[in-house]
Amino acid sequence: MFENKNPTPLSDYGEFKLIEHLTKNFSLTQKTTLKGVGDDGAVLKLDDRLTVLSTDLLIEGIHFDLSYMPLKHLGYKAVVVNLSDIFAMNAIANQITVSIAVSNRFNVDSLEELYSGISLACKNFKVDLIGGDTSSSVQGLTISITALGQVAKEKITYRSGANSNDILMVSGDLGGAYMGLQVLEREKAVFKVNPQSKPDLSKYSYCIERQLKPESRKDIIKILDELNIVPTSMIDISDGLSSEILHLSKSSKLGCLIYEEKIPIDQEVKNTAEEFKFNSTTAALNGGEDYELLFTIKQIDYEKIKNNNLVSVIGYMTDEKLGCFMQNNLNQKIELVAQGWKNF
Ligand code: ADP
Ligand code: MG
Helix, strand or coil: CCCCCCCCCHHHCCHHHHHHHHHCCCCCCCCCEEECCCCCCEEECCCCCEEEEEEEEEEECCCECCCCCCHHHHHHHHHHHHHHHHHCCCCEEEEEEEEEEECCCCCHHHHHHHHHHHHHHHHHHCCEEEEEEEEECCCCEEEEEEEEEEECCCCCCCCCCCCCCCEEEEECCCCHHHHHHHHHHHHHHHHHHCCCCCCCCHHHHHHHHHHHCCCCCHHHHHHHHHCCCCCCEEEEECCCHHHHHHHHHHHHCEEEEEEHHHCCCCHHHHHHHHHCCCCHHHHHHHCCCCCEEEEEECHHHHHHHCCCCCEEEEEEEEEHHHCEEEECCCCCEEECCCCCCCCC
16 A cells, blocks of 8 residues: 555645645536535535535644643534534534544543533534534544535525625634634743743733634624625635635635735734734734634625624725735735645
């Protein structure tokens, strides 16, 4: 097995190139499959409405660190990040399955903690836990969640539907989860040296909450519905604004221009970034795990949403040949680049 004399290391491929490479020879053969690989969720036509399905894998040591992530929060976050992909298709989530692999380091009580977080998320977002799978693992904890949702067929929103001159918007604010992670990592390092330390983390409470207890934006899907707006394209922000803008633009075969001054960043996030000698715009562009929604709307829909303070306009879509740029606060145009995927 694997005896190729010149094997290609995984590091030659980013996450997205790898997925593309591995799946390129699969074609869709079932008439119930409307969309396969390549969006936040797959889209199936099983009845009058459309069914959206998304799955995620969380690995201890890669996606979470139990030295500062309480298991209850981990359970909650694992569900929320999955539902985020369903909302990104403009659908409402209804069901999840949860599969876990656990080493003997864990006990029943700790898994009960994990499930109390899963249960809280199910209650808050009104989804049913309908199954899963359980296995032992050699090391650590792995969680895989699959979420199912539904949407009327005229409301399904893909990454690929934006048009030139559409307005680009984001929900909430960005960069908080990344700065929260920096604070937690720093405190972990301090604790290693001095286990007696009792830090006052209250001035970072918003950032830490964004990292440990993220919410996904079902409220935005509801608001868009009430305002009678179907976004022309949408994606959730899991890997940083820059990367997600590039996904939307590439899928829609467009370019875009965003304005640094319009990127919503909370004051606490700015203060924390300053303390860490970090640029808060970089945290928003290249941090991750904010689980906000990035979407485009037609200009004609702008009047309906302009007074809503849960969303902000950050720019607009342009022609593909113009590329994707940010006009910074010094009036310079900077090309948006996706931060490479570091997992390999
Ligand atoms: P997201 O960040 O929204 O969860 P991903 O970047 O994980 O999305 O995935 C992008 C697309 O690639 C999705 O359609 C996903 O289902 C698909 N995908 C990811 N990994 C695999 C895989 N190993 N095999 C087949 N499809 C995959
Ligand atoms: Mg997504």
